[in-house]
Amino acid sequence: MQSNFLKLHTQLWGILLLCILLTTFAVAALAPLKPIDQIKWLDCLGEGGIAFMTLLWLVATLLSRPKGKVTQLLFSGLTAMHISMLLDFLDEFYNFDHAPSWLGGLEAFPALIGMVLMSIAMYFWYQEQQIINFMLNKKERFYREHGLTDFISGLYRADYMKQQIDKELLTLKHHNIQFSLALIDIKNFSKFNTKYGTTKANSLLADIGQIILLNLRDGDLACRYASDRFIILMPNTNLPSANQVIAQVSSMVSQHTPYSKGHTITGCSNVHWLCVQAQINEQQDSLLSRLNSQLNEQKSTL
Amino acid sequence: MSRFFEINDSVFTAHSLILPIVEMASQRGIAPDKILKGSKLFYTDLNSHYKKISFAQLHTVIFNTTKLLSAEGISFLLSERLFHSMPSNALQALLHAAHLQQMFRVSQLRQFELFPYMFATSYRSPNQVHFVINFAISEPVLEVRCFFYELLAGLIECLLKWRFNTQPKTAVKQHKLHIRFPMEQPAYIEQFHSHLNSDYCFSQPAFMISLESIMLRQKHADSLPAMTRFYLKQPILSQPMIGFKQHISQLITQMPKATSEQIAQQLNISSATLKRKLKQHNTTLKTLKDELQKQQSLIYITERGYSNEQVATALAFNDITNFRRAFKRWTGKTPSELRACISKSITHY
Structure with a gap:
């Protein structure tokens, strides 16, 4: 996954620049400058600020989104709004009364189109988000941070x-x-770490995280605990069913064979695992230390 | 007289601690310049073999790390790296030691190469040995102190894991340490859960690691003490040195009643300079004296079961009232409150 979308949108950056320049030059060519004493500086500040903020949103949108329909719609809508705001800002310096009348009429029009486009974009964005939420299932519950x-x-x-x-x-x-x-602990992870290096070890962690997610039921939640441990929350589940689920997860994880320089590495994905059921009136930290100490106990007796 | 170094002396190699920290931070999305901010170090410095850094610089980098990556367990991950990157002669001497006691002696002899940031003082009680651990160079701020506690605990864990992994698992179980952390239980307790196999507890009056006395001299089945002697005889690249705070603490241990003039005389400096230097290292002579007496009295009371009279005599206090008042100042509890606390926790277990 590309982490920086800056270079992805060269075309859109170009269009944006062109629009801004075109607007500025059109105004400069068609409308005469106002004398200095007629300029209301407070209005300049307010309208300039609004124009700048819409530009900032535009940049943020392009930086954070990959190419696609929603991005294009958001871009077009925001660009149109930005042009309106820019015209608004420029009319503080140029006298639109002496310019062709269509220029003054244009001031509010792009904003309207922009808002319509944005509304359509929001609709598609909603649909897109539904799909992403579906993909984040088991990784997230009700709350995003x-x-x-x-x-x-x-x-x-x-x-x-x-x-x-x-x-x-x-x-x-x-x-x-x-x-x-449930707590899942990768066997001999530190040995793997020393043998194949941290980068490889980190990608093993990411892989195993994904495999755990794949093999959980809907409504379960998996998080990284610390080091080579993963923790899984199974709501509305008693201990026997939890054991069943995690036994399946652990057998799937142990099938995983990462590649290193074209060779497969076997035996690095075996795990220790342990489930506990929460008791009424138990505290979060005592529950967690119970889970961990039981797993440590189990590891030392094996 | 042993040589010592101060907080601003550039004596450490940059690649043993700072380079891995920077590397791990950038794997977690933190740019090197953010981690190095304020340390007057550049990323290119870290790859140079000749670049030496001071404890003050290390302190800055670790402080930044604790602020930017508080929950990531960098301290524990770092301890694994440090274990593998220790100078080979010193590490070999350590690994081949006949028993834990010899290991401890090697670690003292080669402190500068292995872990110059902290030093341990050992105390015995009837069945146990206790290592009270203090900072060797200067007294760091709280966040950095916690980082070092975790780093050292992780390092010892790595060492024991390596040493006993070759033996049957039952032997490992007996080698359980008890680590007392003088910090409050942190929010990132999961890092302790995942990295430490020993027993540990928080909010203790001193950083202390305890183990059964019999374990200390139990011979490691496959150790080669001759190898330890061999590696100890190998030439060392740098002169053995200890940190400033450790040096002063050792002088106080030798002369508990020494005045600041007498200590200054030992260092060939004026007492005003001594005072200034101590301040630079975030401590005072009184703090150091208190630290020593507090830790001694803790051992006497909690581990050896001394009465107040016995402790007061051992620490050369004029009367018991004075001692009780001092003890309350050091620990926030009177000796009898502390005793009650301990007997309660014993019955609790």
Whole structure:
């Protein structure tokens, strides 16, 4: 995935620049300048500010989105709005009364078209978001906070999971709906790390994260815990069913064979795993330390 | 007299700690200049073999790291890297040691090469050995202190894991350490869960690692002590040195009642200069004296079960009231409150 869309939109950047220049030159050519003492500086500041902000939104849109229909619509709409605002700003310096009458009439018109285009863009954006939400299923529950994403695996971090656990603990307390947690620990991850390097190890973490996601049920949530551990929240699930789900996940993960210089690496994706069911009146931190110490215990006896 | 270095002396190689930090940060989307901000270091410096850095610079970089990447467990990841990148002669001597006690001695002998940032003082109680660990160069700010606690705990964990991985698992279980962290339980507790196999607890009055005495002299089945002696005899590239704070602390241990003039005399400087230097290292002579006495009294009370009279005598206090008042100032608790606390936690277990 490309992380920077700056170079992707060269054509659109060109069109934007052209529109701005065209507008400015047209106004400069057709309308005479106002004398200095007629310029209202406060209006300049306000209208200039508005024009600048629409330009900023345009840039942000182009920086954050890949090519496509929604991007084009957003771009066209915002550009049209920006031209209106720009004309508004320029009429503080140029006298539109002495210019051809269509120039003055043009002032508000692009904004209207722009807003219509933006509304259409919003409709498609909504549809696009529905599809993305579907893809984020099992990675996210009701709440989006990009600051909590783990950079290496692309999943949410433990902090996100803690919030969700708190929420589930409340549901357990008030409605007595059971939930289970699972911890998955990659066997010999530090050896893999030393042998193949951090970059390879990081991509192994990302891969395993994805495999876990694929093999969970709808409504389950997987996050990266720390180091080589993943944590899974299974709402409305008792311990036996949780064990069943995670046994399946772990067998799928252990099938994974990453490539290094054309060769497959086997045996690096075996995992330790453990499920616990939350008890009523248990606290989030004691639940987590119970889960971890039980897993450590299990690791040391194997 | 041993040589010592100060907070602004450039004595460390940049690639042992800072380079991996910068690398890990950029893997997590933080640009090198943000991590290096304020340290007067450039990214290109880090690849130079000759570039030396000071503890002050290291402190700045670690402080930036704790601010920018607080929940990422960089300290623990760094400890794994550090373990693999330690100078080979010192590391070999350490790994071939006959038992844990010899390992500890090697780590003291080769402190500058292995981990010059902190130093340990060992204390014995009837069944256990306790290593009280303090900062060697200057007293860092809280965030950086926590980073170093985690770094050292992770490093010891790596070392023990490496040493005992070749032995049957039952042997590993016996080698459980108990680590007491003087910090509050952090929000990123998951990093402790995932990286530390030892027992640990938080909000303790001192950074202390304890283990059973019998473990200390238990011979490692496949150790080669001759190799340790061999590697210790190999020439070292840099003169052994200790940090400024460690040096002063050692002088205080030798002369507990020494005045600042007497300490300054040992360093061939005036007492005003000593005071200025101590301030530069974020400490004072009184703080260092208190630190030592506080830790000694903690061991006496919690581990050896001394009465107040015995501790007061051992620490050369004139009377018990004075001692109790001082103890309350150091730890926030009176000796009897601390005893009650311990007996409560024992019954709790």
